[in-house]
Amino acid sequence: MVKHKKMQNGFKYIEVTNKNAHAKIALQGAHLFHYEQKGCKPLLWLSETSFFETGKSIRGGIPVCWPWFGMHKSNTKLPQHGFARDFLWELLEVNEADDSSTELLFGLKSSPESMKLWPHRFELQLHITVSDTLRVSLTTKNRDKTAFEITSALHTYFAVSSIDNVNIKGLDGKRYFDALSGEYKTQKGGIRISEEIDRVYQGVDAPLTIDDIDRKIEIRPEGSSSAVVWNPWIDKCARMSAMKDDAYANAMEDARTIQPGEEHTLTAVIS
Ligand code: TA6
Numbered sequence: 001m002v003k004h005k006k007m008q009n010g011f012k013y014i015e016v017t018n019k020n021a022h023a024k025i026a027l028q029g030a031h032l033f034h035y036e037q038k039g040c041k042p043l044l045w046l047s048e049t050s051f052f053e054t055g056k057s058i059r060g061g062i063p064v065c066w067p068w069f070g071m072h073k074s075n076t077k078l079p080q081h082g083f084a085r086d087f088l089w090e091l092l093e094v095n096e097a098d099d100s101s102t103e104l105l106f107g108l109k110s111s112p113e114s115m116k117l118w119p120h121r122f123e124l125q126l127h128i129t130v131s132d133t134l135r136v137s138l139t140t141k142n143r144d145k146t147a148f149e150i151t152s153a154l155h156t157y158f159a160v161s162s163i164d165n166v167n168i169k170g171l172d173g174k175r176y177f178d179a180l181s182g183e184y185k186t187q188k189g190g191i192r193i194s195e196e197i198d199r200v201y202q203g204v205d206a207p208l209t210i211d212d213i214d215r216k217i218e219i220r221p222e223g224s225s226s227a228v229v230w231n232p233w234i235d236k237c238a239r240m241s242a243m244k245d246d247a248y249a250n251a252m253e254d255a256r257t258i259q260p261g262e263e264h265t266l267t268a269v270i271s
Contacts, residue, residue: 001018011053016104020038020130021035021130023035027089029086032061032136043134044060044062044156046059047060066083066140067082068151084124090106090107091104092105106125109123120142124139126138133270135267138154139264143260147258147259148257149255151254152256153266154268158210167190168190168193168208170208170209171191171208173188175201176201177200193233196236197229197231198232199228199229200251202254204221204227205225207219218270219268225254
């Protein structure tokens with residue numbers, strides 16, 4: 001079942017319920033901010049103090065960072081992580097072929113407003129499949145006459161029992177950029193977090209797992225070879241709003257050039 005809903009302030013979102021799962025997706029940013037498999041606790045973290053307001057990013061869930069991840073390369077006044085997460089998307093299609101899986105297609109096209117921030121004609125589509133696994137797929141179509149380059153991320157915030165219980169696996173031996181020290185390093189073993197961490201891993205070619213005491217979250221990538229692992233820890237949390245996360249991305253060296261008429265898809269399958 002798919003319902004069009006509004007928060008008290010008029011902020012619009014879509015609520016999805018089927019035999020296997022329950023999810024909520026804001027039209028702003030096509031931002032999935034709740035996903036729960038039947039009988040399980042929520043898989044995505046959402047800040048209790050998150051904004052649900054026009055033009056303000058939701059803190060938690062799966063922000064779509066596009067057409068750049070992090071700061072803009074040459075203009076630091078432009079919004080961090082691009083503009084797709086703050087623009088209003090359209091729900092284009094809903095497919096409820098059976099009662100255990102729901103497919104939704106959201107779209108965003110270039111507009112005079114987007115051209116002011118990024119001078120390229122594009123069409124973006126976000127396919128979300130809500131079932132016992134969650135599949136999120138971002139397709140960038142170049143509708144311009146010249147090629148453009150993008151970096152992007154499905155910057156997922158995962159809910160965990162406690163950060164002390166978490167071991168992130170699948171990145172052993174991978175090179176990463178440490179955004180805190182500005183150095184390139186190589187991962188040894190799993191990742192346990194006991195301080196602020198902000199890293200972009202490259203050459204990621206296999207599923208990642210977040211091992212928690214009571215469950216194991218698996219993240220399978222397609223169309224990406226980079227992954228971001230970030231936790232702001234105590235001081236940064238105090239400067240922002242409380243949060244924990246790690247994410248999936250086409251970031252830094254994993255930028256993609258898209259020729260006119262061509263497209264690129266970035267997918268995360270989470271279970
Ligand atoms: O992926 C890590 C990061 O770029 C951090 O440096 C951090 O500040 C963050 O994403 C969250 O960004 P936001 O713009 O959502 O506050």
